[in-house]
Amino acid sequence: MHLSAEDKAAIGQAIEAAEAKTSGEIFVVVSARTADYRWIMLFYGALVAILVPLILMAFGLNPLTLGSVFTHWQAGGWNIGFGATPADEAATGMVLILALQAILFMLVSALDLQPGIAAKLTPAWIQRQQVHRAARDQFLAHGLHQTTGKTGVLIFVSLAEHKAEIIADAGIYTKVSRTVWREVIGKLVTAARDKKLAHGIILAIEDSATILAEHFPRQDDDVDELPNKVIII
Known part of the structure; x- marks a missing residue:
């Protein structure tokens, strides 16, 4: 108009x-x-970054054991370990969760680049x-x-x-x-x-x-x- x-x-x-x-x-x-409502996309980005890991954990994901997926390898039916301790695996799992949150935050926040999307949301x-x-x-x-x-x-x-x-x-x-x-x-x-x-x-x-x-x-x-x-x- x-x-x-x-x-x-x-x-x-x-x-x-x-x-x-x-x-x-x-x-x-x-x-x-x-x-311009640009701040609303930052809010949604933070909300998604917080809720998605919580939802995944509600369905059985354990961040403390997630790192074991990357510290062990299956080859010919044998488990090949890389010498990681439980503490190393837990730390790796937490880093992966943080990386997921950062990616989700950036993806949702980037929606603001589309004209008018922030106002619509x-x-x-x-x-x-x-x-x-x-x-x-x-x-x-x-x-x-x-x-x-x-x-x-x-x-x-x-x-x-x-x-x-x-x-x-x-x-x-x-x-x-x-x-x-x-x-x-x-x-x-x-x-x-x-x-x-x-x-x-x-x-x-x-x-x-x-x-x-x-x-x-x-x-x-x-x-x-x-x-x-x-x-x-």
Whole structure:
């Protein structure tokens, strides 16, 4: 998904039209990705490296005797020993287990080299946290918390995570419940799933304007405090 020049212009016009109805400030940010999630593959690599040897041991593998496989040889029905002591065999077995763990860790971690695989393997609740944190950072970075009357509203969309969020300032949360904003976001996400991202954002802007106009109608002395355009990051 992406926004064309025409989409950006339409969103800017929607913000301008919306703010003609309310003293609230509506701001839109679209992010290509909020995090790279590379660390998740390191976590999975470590998890696999730990669990696989444990599973093998649960099925009868004994690391302390594993080394005997490499210190004895069968030839013509005779056992040929190489003079290794039980301690040598145990040490060899532990080295083999460590080598297996290292190989497993590297193989799983290397999956991160495939574009987008880390994000796909990241649990949804972690992605939601990352999107919320990014939205909050953008809210503060663009000064929405400094608007007159504390009526700033951020519509934040993260394309890679396929998630969106609305953050409203304190002045709005005292009068508008979060359930109302969830419904607004629901329409945006539904439109985005149908490959109509710009349409979904405009719907969210229009719904936000309707909600804000009820509690914060436009005043004659209102000043447009924030740019009426979508920010792409």
